[in-house]
Amino acid sequence: MSNRRTLVVLRLTLAALACFAAAGWSAFTAAQQPNILVLIADDLGTETLAAYGFGQPTAITPTLDALARDGLLIRDFWAQPTCSPTRAAVMTGRYAFRTGVRTVLGADWAGLGVSEPLQKPQSASKEIDFSPLGPLPEGQNLTLLSLSGSLDGNAPPSPDGPSLDEYMLPRALKDLSTPYSTGAFGKWHLGTTANGLQRHPNLAGFDHFSGYLFGGPDSPFAWHHIVNGELSASYGYADQRTVDDAADWINTRNDEPWFAWVSFANPHTPVHLPPTGLLPSDAGNLDPDAVAIDNTQPYFLAQIEAMDTLIGQLLGRIPQDVLENTYIIFFGDNGTVEWDDPPSPRDRNKVKATPYEGGVNVPLIVSGPGIPAAQEKRVIGHVVDLFATIIELAGGDVTELVHAETRLDSVSLSDVLLDSDATGPRSWAFAEQSLGxxxxxxxxxxxxxxxxxxxxxxxxxxxxxxxxxxxxxxxxxxxxxxxxxxxxxxxxxxxxxxxxxxxxx
Structure with a gap:
């Protein structure tokens, strides 16, 4: 489907959702439980999107712009400053000091039985990658450092990941009176030897998992892929496969309600030029070999554009009647990393992995049945709140699902989404930063x-x-x-x- 046709379908769908909002939400829920589509961008601060109106330059993102215009854009929303803690917070509804996932999880290649990296195709774009300490030599990838032995025992201690005793979001959705079909696609970054490693997504409650286990694919063009615990080599473009697998799974759900967790590799490093077919703007004319340590921003913005194109592809492949009954929740897992040269006025010393707004202030854009269109709100909230929010949007009651002895931190934002006048249940937000x-x-x-x-x-x-x-x-x-x-x-x-x-x- 062309980008233009995808945007037309998206605008028609969002207009239909606005009609449902005007007609009243109660009649809609009586007919059918809503589907829930969660889209996660990797290392994306608010300054990167034109919809947030303060960064320069920003990426070309017509799909996200349409979602922001016709759905609800939330400002002042926090994530954790790094990826694994954010994902654990959403999945458990609990802060890191309770789950133990306070920093990023390491890559246990030995646990997967992998001893050598895959060789990417010669036609693939040049990549430049970085560690928290700075640029890596050309040809090295952060995710692969422990596999290559480059860390030499200097890696910081890695958490065990969320315990299998944690009551996680997909399991809660399966415990509803009408259980949800659950699928996760793309980046996971919560599995360790202590909690099942490649089987962890399924043990956490997902019926189907297709993606990669650690902080990113080995390379965006060649990576070790896992489908329900089975490891294989995959080639092409990682985010394209994520979208293709998610669309195929969604379109075989028939009439059962579904929850899809779609987690992109982009715009996380390595910095690279995505396939030009995903870049309808002038970014497609960038020289793939010109990416360099001191020339990352144009390619970083191109990675965001490619992700936006793929989100449009995904939405365009979902039948319109299904999409009209689907909540779309888009957010970033943490702020932009300094090596991507974040758009001004963001201070590159106060971004991802730091306790400052550039590390925790992330986009949250939501559309779906009953959500009034064309709204912006300032809402004190945190990704931990998505746990209770998603359960309530699915028709569940968190107090009935979560054991009374479990200390839950999640507060539902469903009223904020569905009521134009609601301002939010929180007066404060909390986050934790830890790296090295x-x-x-x-x-x-x-x-x-x-x-x-x-x-x-x-x-x-x-x-x-x-x-x-x-x-x-x-x-x-x-x-x-x-x-x-x-x-x-x-x-x-x-x-x-x-x-x-x-x-x-």
Whole structure:
């Protein structure tokens, strides 16, 4: 399907969803449970999308622009600053200090029985990759470092991943009175030897998994692929296969409600030029061999454009009547990485893997039955809230599904989505940052943000309402009465939150 036709179908579908919203949600749910399509971008801050209106330059994203115009765009939404903790939070509805997934999970190639990397086709684009410490030599890929022996025992300790005792989102959806069919596609990054490794997506409750287990594909053009625990070599373009597999699975669900978790490799490094057929803009004219350490931004934006094209392909392959009964939830798993040269005014020293807004402030765009079109809201929220939100959109009751002894952090945002006047259930949001020796907790309310260094107890306090890019920390010994009240309130909530885990035990 052409990009133009896909956009026409998408606009017609979103217009139909607006009609359902005007007609009333209760009549729609009585007829059929909604499907839920979750789309996750890897390393995507709000400054990269034109819909958020403050970054320059931004990627060409007609599909996401259409979703933002005709659905609900949420500002002030937080993720964790790195990928595995965000994914664990969505899947469990619990913060990292409860699940233990506070940092990224390592790549256990030996556990998969893999001893050598795949060779990508000679026709594939040049790639430039980076570690948290800086650029890697040409030809090296971050995901493959442990396989090649390049880490030499210097890798930071890796968590065990979410325990199999965690009650995860796909299992909750299968426990509803009308169970959901569940499928996950693309990046997983929650499996370790301790929780089942390549079988973890299925053990977590997914009927079907087709994707890759670690932080990204070996290469976007050649990678070790897993289908329901079975490993094989895959060639082509990783995100294209993710979309193709998801579309094929969705279109065989018949009349049963389904939940699809579609997680893209893009725009995560390695920086590269995607297949030009996915780049209808001038980005398709970029020289694939010109990508370099000091020339990443055009290719990074091209990766976002390719992802947008693929989202359009996916939506275009879902029958319109099915799409009209489907919630589409798009978000980023953390902010942009510094090596991608984030669009201005984002400070590249305060992005992914840091406790600043550039690391945690991510897009959230939602459309679907009953959601009024063409809205923007500022909502204090966190990816942990998607757990309860998705369950409620599916017709479930979190209090009935989750064991009473489980300390759940998720708060449903369904009222925010379905009610034009609803402003959100939260007055504060919390996140945790950990990478190597760096470890911080961060908490915010509507106007202020507190960052606590877990190693030194040093604190930074910002007035986000007037300093959204955190350029001027407030002097703690010069706080006004209002600033002091906000600081004290955030510090109290933070202290009580951490104490709750000790109480729960």
């Amino acid at each position: 020796p760096s470890s911080h907790d961060l908490i915010r309310n509507e106007a202020y943000k507190l960052i606590v260094d877990r190693n030194s107890d040093a604190e930074e306090f910002y007035h986000l309402a007037v300093d959204p890019h955190e350029t001027n920390p407030l002097a703690m010994d010069e706080l006004s009465d209002s600033e002091r009240r906000n600081y004290d309130d955030l510090k109290r909530i933070y202290t009580e939150l951490l104490a709750s885990e000790a109480i729960a035990r």
